[in-house]
Every structure is written in structure tokens, then in C-alpha cells.
Amino acid sequence: MLNYLWAFMILAGILWGAFHGNLSAVTDGALNSAKEAVMLxxxxxxIMSFWTGIMEIGQKSGLIERLSKKMGPVLHYLFPRIPKNHKSLTYIATNIIANILGLGWAATPAGLKAMESLKELEDDRRKEESQGRITGKRKAVAEGTANNEMCNFLIINTSSLQLIPVTMIAYRSQYGSVNPTAIVGPALLATLVSTVVGVAACKLLDR
Known part of the structure; x- marks a missing residue:
């Protein structure tokens, strides 16, 4: 869908420029934008290499694991149906920590692994249910359907509380902002509100 949308916008821009006799401006704009895209x-x-390396050092040193354990009560509140020592909790914690630090690139692999782990957990529940060992509120969802944990994780990942919006700071710095870090306060407030609303929505709909 996005491919069609971008193709339509590019084609519309070219036709509009040709219709108004500004095709040369369209060409210049495309070349300049391509140059800016490469530089950016x-x-x-x-920046991505630096912060991803920091996250890798944190994982190798055991810092991420210790922080994950510290987040245990919070994760249990957010995901009460996930067993205490399940591997998905480590992936979720890593994703949340990376997002808090504004490291979306480092958060994505952990997020994908978390979703895979949650799917495996749901498959196990479905197997237990077929054997008559799981009933009531803990009943597994249908095949191919996202369970509550997956939906909650997706919402929390999207709302993404950020203490240091690294990406936005880099963009502002690249385009000549006098104070690139001025975005920190507003971004923290905005993501705090979005996270609180997201968690509240999860708890409300989870009922």
C-alpha cells in the first residue's frame, strides 16, 4: 500500500511540475533531496552504530539482564499471564529499555524476538487447552489471532516512553538546530502521557 502511495505522490509531483512548466525545479529538488538523504x-x-554498540555492551556485561530483573514487578503488572521466568520477559524488558533510551534501532530486534516468544507461549497454551489442562479466563486464543500479551506489548512499544529521543536530536542537529536537545522535555512529556494512556487502555480492554 505504501509503495502505491509513494508512487502516486511522485507521479503527481512530476505531472504538476510539467503542467506548470517547472519540471527543471522538480529535477533539481529530486537531486538535492537524494543528496540530503545520503548525508542524513x-x-x-x-549514531545508530554507537548506541547499538552501547546496548550490546550492556547485554554482554549482564547490565540488561540485571535491569530486566529490576523491572520484574512492572512487567508482572503489565503482563500478569506470562510465567515469571519466561524468556519473553527478557526480550520485552530489553525492548522497553532501548525505547526509553530512544534507541528504536536496538529495540526492533528485541521486539521481534518478544513477539516470536509470545507466539510460542500461546502455542503452548493452545496445546494445553487441547489436552483439557487450561480453561476459563486463561483460555488460548484462536490460531493466527494476537493474544492480550501481544496487543499490550505492541501498544506499549508504540507509545514508547523516551528519556532521550536520540533520533529526533540527530535530525535536529543534522538540519542546523541551534539547540537540538530542546526536544527532550516535550518528548518526555508527550511519551509519558502516551504510555500512561496506552497502559490504561490495555488494562481496561484486558478485562
Whole structure:
């Protein structure tokens, strides 16, 4: 769908420029934008490599694991149906920590692994249910349907409380902002509100 949307917008821009005799401006704009895109990609690559490396060091040193254990009560409140020592909790904690630090690139792999782990957990529930060992509120969802934990994790991941919006700071710095870090306060407030609303919605709909 996005491919069709972008193709339509590009085609519409070219036709509009040709209709108004500004096709040369369209060409210049495309070339300049391509140059800016390359420069921005190089800048973001350096920042991404640095922070992803920091996350990798945190994982190797055991810091992420210790932080995950510290987050145990919070994770149990958010995901009460996940067993205490299930591996998905580690992936979820890593994802949340990366998002709090504004490291969306580092958060994505952990998020994908968390979803895979939650699917495995649901498959186990479905197997137990077929054997008559699981009933009532803990009943498994239908095959191919996202369960409550998956939906809750997706909402929390999307609302994404951020203490340091690294990506936005990098964008502002790239385009000549006098004070790139001025976004920190508003971003913290906005993501705090979105996270609180997201968690409240999860708890309300989970009932």
C-alpha cells in the first residue's frame, strides 16, 4: 500500500511540475533531496552504530539482564499471564529499555524476538487447552489471532516512553538546530502521557 502511495505522490509531483512548466525545479529538488538523504543516512548510521554498540555492551556485561530483573514487578503488572521466568520477559524488558533510551534501532530486534516468544507461549497454551489442562479466563486464543500479551506489548512499544529521543536530536542537529536537545522535555512529556494512556487502555480492554 505504501509503495502505491509513494508512487502516486511522485507521479503527481512530476505531472504538476510539467503542467506548470517547472519540471527543471522538480529535477533539481529530486537531486538535492537524494543528496540530503545520503548525508542524513551517514549521520544516522554513525549514531545508530554507537548506541547499538552501547546496548550490546550492556547485554554482554549482564547490565540488561540485571535491569530486566529490576523491572520484574512492572512487567508482572503489565503482563500478569506470562510465567515469571519466561524468556519473553527478557526480550520485552530489553525492548522497553532501548525505547526509553530512544534507541528504536536496538529495540526492533528485541521486539521481534518478544513477539516470536509470545507466539510460542500461546502455542503452548493452545496445546494445553487441547489436552483439557487450561480453561476459563486463561483460555488460548484462536490460531493466527494476537493474544492480550501481544496487543499490550505492541501498544506499549508504540507509545514508547523516551528519556532521550536520540533520533529526533540527530535530525535536529543534522538540519542546523541551534539547540537540538530542546526536544527532550516535550518528548518526555508527550511519551509519558502516551504510555500512561496506552497502559490504561490495555488494562481496561484486558478485562
Amino acid at each position: 543516512s551517514i549521520t544516522m548510521l554513525g
